[in-house]
Amino acid sequence: xSSDLGPEPHHQPPVLPYAEAxxxxxxxxxxxxxxxxxxxxxxxxxxxxxxxMWSLAKGEVVxxxxxxxxxxxxxxxxxxxLGVAYYLIFGQLLGxxxxxxxxxxxxxxxxxxxxxxxxxxxxxxxxxxxxVGMMRSLAFPRVLLPVVKVISxxxxxxxxxxxxxxxxxxxxxxxxxxxxxxxVALLIxxxxxxxxxxxxxxxxxNVRDLANIVPLITRLLRYVSGVFFSIQVRxxxxxxxxxxxxxxxxxxxxxxxxxxxxxxxxxxxxxxxxTWAVAAGWAVLLFVxxxxxxxxxxxxxxxx
Amino acid sequence: MAVPEAIGGAAPTIDGERIPSVIVSHVDxxxxxxxxxxxxxxxxxxxxxxxxxxxxxxxxxxxxxxHAVKDVxxxxxRGETIGIIGRNGSGKxxxxxxxxxxxxxxxxxxxxxxxxxxxxxxxxxxxxxxGRDNIWIGAQALGLTPAxxxxxMDDIIEFADIGDFIDLPMSSYSTxxxxxxxxxxxxxxxxxxxxxxxxxxxxxEHFRARATERIEEIRExxxxxxxxxxxxxxxxxxxxxxLWMDGGRLLGDGRPSVVNGLYGRKxxxxxxxxxxxxxxxxxxxxxxxxxxxxxxxxxxxPEGNW
Numbered sequence: 052x053s054s055d056l057g058p059e060p061h062h063q064p065p066v067l068p069y070a071e072a073x074x075x076x077x078x079x080x081x082x083x084x085x086x087x088x089x090x091x092x093x094x095x096x097x098x099x100x101x102x103x104m105w106s107l108a109k110g111e112v113v114x115x116x117x118x119x120x121x122x123x124x125x126x127x128x129x130x131x132x133l134g135v136a137y138y139l140i141f142g143q144l145l146g147x148x149x150x151x152x153x154x155x156x157x158x159x160x161x162x163x164x165x166x167x168x169x170x171x172x173x174x175x176x177x178x179x180x181x182x183v184g185m186m187r188s189l190a191f192p193r194v195l196l197p198v199v200k201v202i203s204x205x206x207x208x209x210x211x212x213x214x215x216x217x218x219x220x221x222x223x224x225x226x227x228x229x230x231x232x233x234x235v236a237l238l239i240x241x242x243x244x245x246x247x248x249x250x251x252x253x254x255x256x257n258v259r260d261l262a263n264i265v266p267l268i269t270r271l272l273r274y275v276s277g278v279f280f281s282i283q284v285r286x287x288x289x290x291x292x293x294x295x296x297x298x299x300x301x302x303x304x305x306x307x308x309x310x311x312x313x314x315x316x317x318x319x320x321x322x323x324x325x326t327w328a329v330a331a332g333w334a335v336l337l338f339v340x341x342x343x344x345x346x347x348x349x350x351x352x353x354x355x
Numbered sequence: 356m357a358v359p360e361a362i363g364g365a366a367p368t369i370d371g372e373r374i375p376s377v378i379v380s381h382v383d384x385x386x387x388x389x390x391x392x393x394x395x396x397x398x399x400x401x402x403x404x405x406x407x408x409x410x411x412x413x414x415x416x417x418x419x420x421x422h423a424v425k426d427v428x429x430x431x432x433r434g435e436t437i438g439i440i441g442r443n444g445s446g447k448x449x450x451x452x453x454x455x456x457x458x459x460x461x462x463x464x465x466x467x468x469x470x471x472x473x474x475x476x477x478x479x480x481x482x483x484x485x486g487r488d489n490i491w492i493g494a495q496a497l498g499l500t501p502a503x504x505x506x507x508m509d510d511i512i513e514f515a516d517i518g519d520f521i522d523l524p525m526s527s528y529s530t531x532x533x534x535x536x537x538x539x540x541x542x543x544x545x546x547x548x549x550x551x552x553x554x555x556x557x558x559x560e561h562f563r564a565r566a567t568e569r570i571e572e573i574r575e576x577x578x579x580x581x582x583x584x585x586x587x588x589x590x591x592x593x594x595x596x597x598l599w600m601d602g603g604r605l606l607g608d609g610r611p612s613v614v615n616g617l618y619g620r621k622x623x624x625x626x627x628x629x630x631x632x633x634x635x636x637x638x639x640x641x642x643x644x645x646x647x648x649x650x651x652x653x654x655x656x657p658e659g660n661w
Contacts (some may be wrong), residue, residue, distance in 0.1 A: 055626075056630075057621040057622065057630050058620055058630050059601075064605055064606075064607060066381075067378075067609075069380050070465075071381070072380040072463070074466070075430070076378050076466035080468070081468040082380065082452070083467035084459075084465060099498075101497075102500065102501050106488070106495055113483055113484060113488065114481060114483035117524065185481075187452055187457045187458060188457065189457075189492075190456050191455060191496050350459050352459075353459060
């Protein structure tokens with residue numbers, strides 16, 4: 052095969068030694084490509100690209116709903132159908148509805164909030180590897196990719212969240228001032244989701260096999276986070292369980308998020324400062340950790 | 356201290372004032388490819404079980420590395436139009452993506468003196484979104500503010516020349532239409548470094564003419580243009596310098612006629628003739644010394660600097 056080819060040139064093109072190249076670049080004030088910017092300039096860069104972030108998020112939402120007749124209606128229909136199924140299986144068949152006063156509202160708040168959190172996990176995991184093509188065509192701070200996923204998932208879920216308010220009204224929850232905290236609680240959950248998405252996207256980018264575990268993680272979280280049962284009530288029924296296990300189950304990020312949202316809409320859940328402090332703490336912690344972890348990988352994304 | 360001598364004998368230096376726009380120094384790019392473990396030659400007797408077992412024991416299960424760019428160095432200056440030649444899969448696109456800051460090099464360093472914009476056939480726009488939505492995303496990724504995008508929207512649409520399709524999803528576009536849109540977006544901002552990756556191959560005659568004009572404009576504004584093209588004619592028309600990528604290595608760097616000539620020796624019609632000539636030179640070199648070899652070279656390459 053190679054015997055069919057002609058000769059290669061005698062001389063290799065001349066090469067500037069690295070030190071001289073560096074000196075030349077320095078003298079002309081050139082900037083190095085694909086290096087991690089300092090944290091400060093990374094944040095500044097994100098600010099410069101904020102408009103792009105909205106365009107990308109809008110595009111994400113549009114393209115998700117373009118392919119079917121009912122479009123964005125599906126983001127209401129799906130969770131409601133899921134809610135009905137859960138109500139029948141867990142509420143009636145397994146009798147979990149005895150746990151709490153207003154099981155329908157309890158279940159739907161938990162389910163819809165959890166759907167959003169699990170969506171940030173799944174689409175956050177795909178946000179880098181699913182966009183390699185885009186990363187190889189456009190230059191922008193890569194952190195926008197997981198962030199945009201979370202924003203678009205939130206927008207997708209807004210109709211579902213409005214449905215929650217309607218369900219609360221239908222099931223005769225009294226309208227109180229606490230309802231005003233509903234959006235605040237959602238905001239805290241979004242911040243948490245951003246942190247989760249940034250963490251998982253870098254993890255999956257580095258070790259892509261992790262993507263296979265993500266569905267398992269979301270499934271497990273769905274079962275341990277008290278989506279369709281009250282952790283407190285169920286745990287009180289187990290006599291010899293150590294107390295700290297109950298606390299861990301109750302205050303892990305996902306479970307505490309569900310409680311947080313329930314406290315704003317449901318009368319059976321009083322506002323407790325512990326819930327809010329822990330939830331806000333998780334949100335800040337996950338967000339900061341996620342951002343720093345993601346930033347430290349900037350300059351490596353796109354080669355995989 | 357003056358700017359160092361021209362690297363690779365590119366466009367003639369008028370004075371010592373040439374300003375570098377891209378410095379590529381000892382760049383290597385390795386890709387990880389998943390799900391395709393390298394298999395040793397298998398003999399027929401090896402059963403399926405054996406194969407299954409041996410698969411697990413191989414280093415880097417299911418992961419293979421592709422060394423796409425091997426130790427490439429060059430310096431590009433403002434005002435140059437640089438053609439990149441090489442066969443398919445020789446690392447041209449990968450190298451240029453790296454120059455555009457889109458694919459981080461595995462080792463080595465790239466410096467840019469300005470902003471790079473890449474457009475290529477492979478540049479991914481969002482298929483499900485309309486052309487207009489894609490202009491928003493693409494133009495903002497190039498650093499335009501929403502106000503600037505709004506102001507240039509009509510220009511971009513006009514240059515792309517795709518009519519009513521602008522509000523239809525990109526999935527309904529023909530290859531040529533998509534290429535025109537990409538070109539229009541990438542040149543909406545005059546970049547300091549424009550990288551055109553075979554995008555002109557798909558357009559029609561009229562579009563190619565206008566694209567050529569725009570490339571000229573950008574070069575006149577002291578930019579640097581990189582151009583991947585398979586047509587020797589286009590390279591000779593447009594470029595002041597040519598880089599030859601071969602199997603990930605940079606084999607040639609210089610005036611188009613010279614590098615095209617070298618390329619032709621390896622792949623052209625007379626490759627066998629040149630092979631014999633080179634062997635002859637080798638032989639003469641060892642038997643009669645360098646002076647005789649140089650004599651031969653002068654005969655075969657009258658234009659060479661021996």
